[in-house]
Amino acid sequence: MKAELVPGAGTPRPLPGGLTLLAAPQPRATLATARLALPSGAARSGLGKSGLAELAAQLLRRGSRGLDAKQVDEALEALGSDLYVGVDDDLLQLSITVPPGSLLAAARLLVRLVRFPSYPAREVSALKKRSLAQIRAGLDEADQLADRALWREIFSGHPYADPVDGWLRDVSRLSRRDLVLHHAGQHGFAGGCLALVGRLPDGATDRIARLFSGRGDGEPPARLPSPRPLEGRRVLVVDKPDATQAQIRLGAPGISFGEPSQVACALGAGLLGGGFSSRLVGEVRVKRGLTYGISARFQLRDAGGLFAIRSFTRVAEAATLVQVCLDETERLRTEGPNEDELERVRAYARGSFLLGSETPGQIAGTLAGAFCHGLGADWIARYPKLLEETPLEAVAAALREKLWPGPYRIVAVGPGRALARALAKFGDVEVVPLRSLA
Template identity: 30%
Template sequence: MTSATHRSAAEIGRTATGPRPLPPLGSQSSATELSHVDTTLSNGLRVVAVRKATVPLVEVRVWIPFAGEDKLHPATAEVLAETLLTGTARRDRVEIDAELALIGGDLGTGVDPERLYVTGSALSSGLPTLLDVLGDVFTGAAYTDAEVGRERERLIERIAVSRTQPRTIAREALQKQRYGDHPATREVPEASDVEVVTPERVRALHAASVLPRGSVLVIVGDIDPQTVPGDLERALGGWASDRSAPRLPALPELTGGNVLLVPRAGAVQSQIRLSAQTVPRTDPRYAAVQLANLAYGGYFSSRLVENIREDKGYTYGAHSGFEFTDQNATVNVDADTANEVTAAALLETRYELGRLGLVPPTGEEVESVRQYAIGSLLTSTSSQSGLAGQVMALASTGLGVEWLQEHPARVAAVTEEEVAQAALDFFAPKRFTGVVVGDADLLAPKLTALGDVTVGEQD
């Protein structure tokens, strides 16, 4: 028997003449043409149906604008989302679950300050049943006393846990720093508000806000898109209103500013959250800004990750990415760090923002992020569920499947100079505001010494 000498990865990667060269990147696949229909039903519901017959399944997504100014709206909306599928005048919870099970289907709900959403899937042969259940739920959800009471208590427990989580605390602090008292900031209701939500209040909110006009329904799967609108007219014909679903007021534009240190006594870690205004997907500069973001912190080989994770070990993960709310778009940066390196991590995060504009991405960097952007888009739409999610994200802001098909070509056409200009225009440190959540007694001296950091009041 012969014995083999173990070689490390570093040794394998080297030859007698130096590091072993990486193989060249393969050619990028092009976007696939998608057979689809994009239309509006008589009740005002926009429908996007896309054929993707990879497996005999369908994915359904419903997006309903669901804004509200009332103080109890966030709490009532959460209870509504939790009880929407718990029974109608025709079916109780068990009957809904049984009918979905027979078609290999499921439905789920969620809500945030912008929208109420329903997600579902089923065997393609079971689509008529799935749509019938949806129509029944939208027109006849019962919100019985027992179901509302049960889900209300579960929600109170989840809120109590959620409000102890550092990421929830950081998100709430960032929202208030960015948008003040705007309704968009009310993402987690107060437990005390949930306690007083009644079935009558939930039913009233459903009648006032669960409306088809201005909403979007996406179906992706093994379907004939041409027949879907007619199927939906029959299944959802009773879901109608002359009013439109209520949309969020426009968000104020971010103009940069100080970072707020939000005290969290005794915390052993800190959360860094920065945010700046950027451009929506409809802007001609979006593709260039997308590549600039990837180079900065949008994927694992980005400058920010290389600096504060790989080189200095300040964090297990750092990331920058886009957040879209209606026609508004921001770029957000986040990293969680130990207290002793929080100030240094914020310094390096700002440094990399400045360096992106002053020392723009090289040709090699641009090609790397270009390949990543196109490849990740094609990968994310390769499954029915992934495609449904992408189409819904676009449709909810007024775009369609065409944007998805055309975007790889836009990314491919971006020049190195356009990425450099986007980096300078949109990633300058002065454009960002944000928060650091952590123990102020430990963090304040070093953070305030950096400048442009103010200390918030202790709760």
């Protein structure tokens, strides 16, 4: 295998104003990507203002100083590309992939949109209405509801309990003033990262560096508090009477980015439910035909995280599926993996990382995300080595400690009465109406 995954990547260049530039030129690429990541995710929305970070982010492209929404759309069309704007709990990310000759123009537009949004009242009102409608429509999507319910259960009292798109009651109260204040306080460049990857024209990196320099944004935001410990074992049933299937989640507190056991946990979860040859796929899908899909993984955040198993099955088999998941998890936690299966998972993780680092967009995503989550500018080079160097004992220890030895939650979305009866043996059951998740 060739030595370096992305030659030249990982040399950080701090810019005046607090942003760090990571450039990875790929002379044979056909396109170039500029990706900006800022530590201003949904968890920074503030108490009772869930959905604010998402709304503020999506409105960045609906008007900027001297450009109305239509002009922004036209500018993007002229580049032949679209602007990705995404918010998760920790980060705001914007990304654009264009032919190399348009990279500078794309970067100019990007910096203008992020620095000088105008939040036109008409656009604010329109997007807010649309967001509220989409939250309501989301009640039709059982898989999304199950995730929403699980995060609320595990992170009760912490900003991570709020969904990125917010709760209806919060979003309906958001004002233009909230958006302007959020932008002023949260869209600073300090602690952020700009990744430029692909065929970078001569001189473009320096010119783009100047565009993104010079804004005095002070210090990066303070670290969020840790979530409070979870207690007890509980089953939450979200009543969706018309569903033929139960969407099921089993979850418990997990780990945050950068914890020493991060790679060991990733390998352990991969072994349980990370690929088609994982234990859960074998037991639940192949052996019993209970589901079309099942996965297990640690979902990392800056101030915490969760471990979750996600699956679905016909309502009558919900308890069987849960029991198999609990048994397999416990078996792995107590008996640990063997060297052969760990080697297989290690190879799978290594290959998946390679396959996920193919295009400029993918590489820019990894570089910018890893940097902002504190994993370092060289994560893309270090991760494959860490996979190799994590021994069996470390994976076994991580699984013993992190694979929910204690409290956990089970969430099921489907017909309430039938699921409550079926899942009662796993803990106290609470049945809640669908609209409690809006």
